[in-house]
Amino acid sequence: MTTTSPVSRRLILQAGAATAVLGTPGLLLAQPKPVKIGLVHPVSGGLAYSGGQSRMGAQMAIDDINAAGGIKSMGGTKLEALLGDSQSRPEVGVSEVERMQQEGVSAYLGCFASGIALPATQAAAKYNTPFLIDVGASDLIVTRGLKNVFRLKPGFGACVDDAIVALGEINKAAGGVAKTAVLVHEESEFGTGTAKLLAGKLPGINIQPLETIKHANPTRDFSNVALRIKGLKPDLVIMSNYQNEYVLLARTLHQQKVDVAAMFSVLGGGFNFKLVQEQADVALHMMDYNHWYNPKNPKAIDMRKRVEAKGGLFTFEVYLSYASIMLYADALQRAASADKEKAIAALESSTFADHMLPYGPTKFVNGQNQGGKGALLQASRTDINVVWPDQFSAAKPVFPRPKFG
Numbered sequence: 001m002t003t004t005s006p007v008s009r010r011l012i013l014q015a016g017a018a019t020a021v022l023g024t025p026g027l028l029l030a031q032p033k034p035v036k037i038g039l040v041h042p043v044s045g046g047l048a049y050s051g052g053q054s055r056m057g058a059q060m061a062i063d064d065i066n067a068a069g070g071i072k073s074m075g076g077t078k079l080e081a082l083l084g085d086s087q088s089r090p091e092v093g094v095s096e097v098e099r100m101q102q103e104g105v106s107a108y109l110g111c112f113a114s115g116i117a118l119p120a121t122q123a124a125a126k127y128n129t130p131f132l133i134d135v136g137a138s139d140l141i142v143t144r145g146l147k148n149v150f151r152l153k154p155g156f157g158a159c160v161d162d163a164i165v166a167l168g169e170i171n172k173a174a175g176g177v178a179k180t181a182v183l184v185h186e187e188s189e190f191g192t193g194t195a196k197l198l199a200g201k202l203p204g205i206n207i208q209p210l211e212t213i214k215h216a217n218p219t220r221d222f223s224n225v226a227l228r229i230k231g232l233k234p235d236l237v238i239m240s241n242y243q244n245e246y247v248l249l250a251r252t253l254h255q256q257k258v259d260v261a262a263m264f265s266v267l268g269g270g271f272n273f274k275l276v277q278e279q280a281d282v283a284l285h286m287m288d289y290n291h292w293y294n295p296k297n298p299k300a301i302d303m304r305k306r307v308e309a310k311g312g313l314f315t316f317e318v319y320l321s322y323a324s325i326m327l328y329a330d331a332l333q334r335a336a337s338a339d340k341e342k343a344i345a346a347l348e349s350s351t352f353a354d355h356m357l358p359y360g361p362t363k364f365v366n367g368q369n370q371g372g373k374g375a376l377l378q379a380s381r382t383d384i385n386v387v388w389p390d391q392f393s394a395a396k397p398v399f400p401r402p403k404f405g
Contacts (some may be wrong), residue, residue, distance in 0.1 A: 015354050019077050034080035035071070039098035040110030040120055046218050047298075049243050050269065050317050051112050054134055055083070056307070057321030058109055073336040079329065083389050086116050093120040105329055106338045109321065111237050113242075114138035115188045121149045130347060132328055134321040135291075137267050139187045142368040146352070148340075150347050150364060152324050152349025154372040156190070156267060160195070160197040163266045163289035166376040166388040170399050176206065177400050178261045180228050181236040183212040186245055189274050189290045194240040210234050219245050222252040233374055235400075239265040246270030256284045261400035262287050267374075273313040283379040285401035287387075290400055292375040293356050295386055295394055300356035307375070315352040320344030323355045327362065330354070358392050 010265050014176045036312060039058050042051035062079045082100050086093035093116040097108065106394070107130040111117040117136035124131045125146045132294050132360055133141055133151035137159070154162075178283040181202055190215070199209045213225055228250075229237060237253065237260050239246060247270040250263060258293035263286045271288035293300040303322070304314040312318070331346035353361040360371040376388035378397055385395035 005030050031119050032070075032075050032077040034078045035074075035106045035332065036080050036082050036096070036100075036104055037328070038082045038084055038105040038108040038110075040084045040086055040093055040096050040100075040116075041112055042088040042107055042116065043085045043092075043318060044161065045086075046244060047088040047113055047242060049274075050135070050315075051086070051088070053313070053315045054110075054112050054321045056065065056312060058134070058261050058317035058325050060140075060303075060306075060318075061322040061325035061329075065325070068328035071329060071332045073333050073403045074338070077332075077338075079325075086111060086112075086113075088113070088116075090116045090119050093117075094123045096120075096122040101129065105129060106340065107132060107343065108329075109134055111186070112317065113120075113134060114141060116191075117141050118189065119147055128344070130328070130331075130340060130343050132324040134324045135205055135317055138193055139275075139368075140189065140193075142366055146167045146367065149367045150327070151367060152355075152359075153320055153325055154368045154373060154374060155368065156194045156197060158372070159266055159289060159374050160194060160201060162374060163376070164198075164201045166289060167207075167264065170376075170388065171205065171207070172395050174261075178207055178235040179270070180210050180232075180234045181238050181264075182210050182228075182232055182234040182365050184215055184249060185212070185227065185239070186217050186241040187214055188217060189244075190267070191240040194394055195238075198238060198240070198266065207236065214247065215241070215249075216243065217245065219248070222249045225249065226252045226256045226258060229253065231255060235261045237262075239263070239268055242269035246336055247275055247282075250275070251279060251282050257404045264291070265289070271377065271379070271381070271384075272315040273384065275313070276382065276384060277313070280381045284381055285378060285398050286398070287376060287378045287399070290374055291320055292358065292377060292386060292391060292392075293319050294358045296392065297356045303356060319356060323357055326355060327352050348352050358389070 014134045041054045066078045070078045084096035108133045112135045116137045137156040138155045139155040183195045185195035265288045268288040275283045307314045335342040335346040349359040365368045375386045386392045387397040
C-alpha cells in the first residue's frame with residue numbers, strides 16, 4: 001500500500017509564491033544600475049545663483065530622460081545625479097571631483113566658472129572620466145589636449161568674434177555713432193580673457209578702447225569706477241563679469257547717469273530675466289552677446305513655461321546644462337554603454353541636434369563643438385529679445401539708446 005506524506009500549508013504557499021515570481025521574469029532580473037552623473041556647480045558662495053540655475057537645468061534633463069524610459073539601448077538604465085558644491089572655489093571643485101570618483105561617477109557636468117572648470121577637468125582627466133562643460137567660457141578648457149572634455153557651447157573666442165561682427169553691423173547702420181569704449185572686467189580667467197580679446201578686436205570695427213578697468217571678486221562698490229568712466233566719456237561701456245558685480249556696476253552707472261550709446265557685454269553674467277524683473281530701468285536697452293535658446297523652437301518655448309511655472313527664471317545656465325545632459329544621454333544611447341572609453345568615443349563622433357539652441361548638428365574638434373552660436377540680446381522693460389542675427393531675431397535693436405533726460 002502506497003502512502004503519501006501530508007504536505008504542509010506553508011510549503012504550498014511557498015511553492016505558489018515561487019511560481020508567481022517565476023511567472024514574472026522581470027522581478028528576478030536585477031534592475032540596471034543607474035549611470036551616475038556628477039553635477040559640480042557653485043551652489044554657495046558668490047556664484048551661488050548661477051550655479052543653482054545650472055543644477056536646475058541638469059536635474060530637469062535627468063528627470064525628463066528617466067521619465068521617458070531611461071537609456072533604452074542599455075535596458076532602460078536610469079540616470080542619477082550626484083550633487084556637488086564647489087562653493088565658488090576652484091580647490092573645492094577639485095575635491096568634489098575626487099569625492100564623486102570614489103562614488104562611482106560615470107561623467108561630470110559643470111562648472112559654471114572657467115576658474116573652477118580648469119582644475120576640475122584636469123582632475124577628472126586622471127580617471128579618463130567624461131566631463132561635459134555646461135558653462136565655462138575660457139578656451140583654455142578645450143585647448144589643453146584633454147580627451148575627456150566636451151563643450152557644446154562656444155567659448156569666449158568665438159563669442160567675441162561674433163559679438164564684434166554684430167556690434168560693427170549695428171553701429172554702421174546707426175551711422176557709426178560709437179567710436180570709443182571703456183572695458184570693465186572681473187579679475188579671473190573669464191573676465192580677463194574676454195576683455196583682452198575685445199580690446200584687440202574693437203579697432204577693427206573703428207571703435208577705440210580708451211581704458212580697460214579690472215575689478216576684484218567680490219566688489220561691493222563701483223562708485224569710483226563709475227566716476228572714472230564718466231570722466232572718460234566713452235560711447236560704449238563693455239562689461240565682462242559675473243552676476244553680482246555685473247548688476248551692481250550696471251546699477252551704479254545708471255544711478256550716476258553715465259550717458260553712452262550702449263551698455264554692452266559679452267557673456268554678461270548678470271544679463272538675464274532676473275535683472276529685467278528686479279531692475280527694469282537699469283536693464284532697459286542694455287545689450288549682451290550671449291548664449292540663448294532658439295525663440296522659434298517649440299521645445300524651448302515649452303521649457304521656458306515649465307521653468308517659470310515653478311517660479312524659476314529661464315536663464316542661459318538652465319538650458320545649457322539641460323542640453324549638455326541630453327548630449328551625454330545621446331552618447332550613451334549610441335554607445336549602449338557607460339564605459340568611459342566608449343562614451344568618449346560616442347561623444348567625439350556626436351551629431352546631436354535634438355536641442356533647443358540655435359545650433360546645427362554637433363561636431364566636436366578637440367572637444368569643442370564647432371556649430372555653437374550665441375546671439376545678440378537686448379532688454380526691454382519686460383523681456384529680453386534676440387536682435388541679431390536676423391534668422392533668430394524677435395526685435396530691432398535700439399541703438400544708440402536714448403540719453404538720460
